[in-house]
Amino acid sequence: MQTNHDHSDVTVRRDGHIAIVELARPPYNYFDETLIGHLVAVFEQLDDDASCRAIVLASQGKAFCAGADFSGGPTDPQMPRRLYRHAVRLFATRKPIVAAVHGPAIGGGAGLALVADFRVTCEAARFAVNFNRLGIHPGFGLSVTLPRLVGPQQAAMLLFTGKRIDGRKAVEIGLADVLAPDGEVLAHAVALAHDIAASAPLALMSTRATLRQGLADAVLAAVDHEASEQEWQVRTADFAEGVAATAARREAVFTGK
Template identity: 35%
Template structure:
């Protein structure tokens, strides 16, 4: 793959407070190759560091969300016995997930088509998933003799429970959109012809909300996986007081009393 092709392998743009990050190897169902993992990490990092960005959307170009590692690349590494390069690729995936899980903005996975292996794990690491009715998802790692990575063994049991997670990982099966919604992998499923419009509407809705309130809520929900009730009650109090003192809370309460739509400025 040429340098030019890899330069376009992850696209990123910001529109109206929304960072759109797109895996862009549609001819390979957005399978990861070359430095694509690093480019994804950098796109997430730039969006996370921008005061302009209130929401991120991660999606795939063409008919797939992402199918994980490019098997042709894996075959080449295996043939050359290149363990060192393979380990660097695994570490690059770790860095993507660590950065993704640390960002303050809400992150939507817009699952437009098949999400398999690392592509599925990437979707699971987002805050929630909106899927096309044509989408599917699967932890397919063992189909090629590999172990789940990209944080899948952390995120999956927390979404569907340990028993269901074991069944999905050990069978490696693909799950269609209807079942994925039923078992908690997808939060919303949208008809394919309405998918892009629905994602845009949801992103715009979140971008219009008070950033501090969303940021603190996201932090609290993440902490609740590990903290006890007293810790969460104290965190809620501290974050609630910070929100109460913000200009956005004043705007929200004033707009409610004046029966108008609030305009939140992140202050």
């Protein structure tokens, strides 16, 4: 197994026919345009590598991905649109992806986990699509990908409440696929990726393309709408309050302004 550091915040190592791609911004792996752009570049490079048949998406530190970092205050209103255009390219890549969600996958971090075909997780993990609790519309294509996995009613419940669920509940509702013991998520994700990589590579990519037909186009349409909603909502008092309340770990007091 050789390690190849393509970018400082995304590392790649090989294990036979699989590539293990890790986010390297511990402990929380907050993302921005740069990180998502680097991840796109790595995935597209692996698409062109015939020796790679499956990808494991993992991360260093305590969280899988805690989403975008809003701790600095109000964000650039145009940032979501730029970032989500990168994200669409992740959905358009061709190799099967297994996400190893060993810790929190929050907001856009949950959206990133849903880029993958499968999610391996554990009871200690936490999933939350907490955009409404921050005062903004969900993003990262979640308005398409979440209902596709768990159904419209369960998706609405998660989006409207922003509630956190653990890995066991995520598997129960179809948000994740495999429940591994705490501390063994990556090993189980690698094992699943090897099982996938044992299939004929051309047939595998063809079947995946059939099953995901139209997904990237649907995500593209969704993120355009999501970004349009977020662009005006990040200017609201409710968004400023949501970010401040989250940082202070207190209940937000929204005013609808």
